[in-house]
Amino acid sequence: MSTAVTDKPKPITSRADERFEVTMYKYVGAENSHTLNFYQSHGGYDAARKALSMEPSAVVDEMKKSGLRGRGGAGFPTGVKWSFMPPVDDRQRFIVCNADESEPGSCKDRYVMQDDPHQLIEGLIIAGHAISATKGVIYIRGEYYDAYERLRAAIAEAREECYLGENIFDSGNDFDIILHRGAGAYICGEETALMNSFEGLRANPRLKPPFPAQAGVYSRPSTINNVTSLASAVHIINKGAEWFNSMGTDDSKGFHHMQLSGPFKRPGVYEVPMGITYREIIYGLGGGPTERVKAFIPGGSSCPLLPFTDEYLDMPMEYASLAKAESMLGTGGLILIPQDKCIVDAHYNIVRFYAHESCGKCTPCREGVSTWLPKMYQKMLAGLGEPGDLELLEDVSANIRGRSFCVLADACIMPVQSSIKHFRAEYEYLIDNGKQLYPRKTWWKDD
């Protein structure tokens, strides 16, 4: 039944196509790209020097003008976030990099940290200057050991050259980075949970307000950004806000990284300008699916899935269009769902993930996401579904949504609700017949 390709096609890159300009990923994958020598050979740290010669407020303005929106999933304008910092007083200020990349489907940060760690360090220096913070924190997920080692070496190299430490680049500014390793918990991607984890507490999210700008790391003013948001700052300062702003659509500027997984001919990470269609991404870059596909998840597992139809394929990759389609741009982790995969089974996988990662702090998530949802899916998938089960699932979902302490529960509920909305027939078939409409169990390639 499966038409999976067995020969391994050479990866494809968008570098030669003039519609695309690979910027952040330009040197990712190149030999020795993680070293300071290599980084400086193509203009590395020029942006940091330039930013340090500017007034902090001018750097923030440039970021605002660029229209960059946070690449960690929520899409909050980065420059605006930077401007939330209170006026400078005698308190230590922190710029925090959220490198706890754990959204299923996402892996864009890993390659930047592994192959081009100086780019992230430079981004942190720029952001630190913009918000007048003299301390940076990189919170990297524990599993990314190679990236951690590369970052550690890169930070040491930068300290040696006085790019970090006191009086960096002879600018009179001090700036240094604390590299902190997580230990495997998705919730640490939530900004306040990350801060608790960093401080040596259990990683439960904190109540907001106060927001991180008022009381973040160690209750001091802090700003937290995703890896590729910070790395984007390097190129925005280098090439100017207009250059970044000229790419994309009205509400979505610049470039994003699409991470293609599932049955793709050419899975991989692709740097694309905002606003290109999902058809171009899936067929042009990803080479199209290797088998029949019925749906795709546009931006990581928490984004509601969309049917694989012309209506959604011709939709531009931008925040507004996805919101209209009742989904999200998220981190850009695009997962194809094959025709043969039972939607209920696929969503049990997603539910199980969130059930495992729920921190247990609030009742809707602990009892709903962590207990009721997996049990209801297990019952259906075991062939024990009864009339009323689907309605109960809908009812429980509706009662969890919007009622949890942080967004983890919503991140689980939204894909569940969308799967019922678009593929209700598969749920009904499973409950009525006690077996899956698409029972295929073999997905592993033999060679």
Add this chain to the structure above:
Amino acid sequence: MIELETLTLFFSDKEELVKEILGRYPDYGQRSAVMPLLWEVQRAEQHVSEPRIEEIAHILDMHPTEVKGVMSFYSTYHEQPIGKFHLQICSTLSCSLAGSDEMYDFIVEETGLVNGETDRDGHFSLQKVECLGSCTTAPVLQVNDTYYERVTRSRCKMLLDAMREGEMPELERERGGDNAGEGQAELLGGE
């Protein structure tokens, strides 16, 4: 007569290391060192035992229960020793669509272990884990700190055979798209 093993402190001869770790964090944030200290023990001893928890608590002026509270929150600190080769199979959606459920079954058959177990001689241990961030090169098998990506059935067998002999097999470079590196990938639309 039963001979009791004398317990040596883990950090007693590692003053420099402790100083370096504590020195990373500001004076008012010394508690941040709890995770790196747990990591040191976990890496050296394949688990973090109760006495080590007490030792860390003592260094940081915390209660042992607080240290244990932090430790138990995360998936990668272990109360029981893991094997010399700790096999971690990603089971989340992208990997599952690439066959990680079958890979898990295969490894169960090959090693005789199920999720959470370590074999008698401490060689292999098995853990089903959630998304490892290697979705575009699924399925992924993490062995200790190393990611083996795009693991096919035959490659999985080869990996396990090598590890049975005590070897860490060499990595194959698995990349796709713009992260493959210049010259490593075909150009879109030809030259």
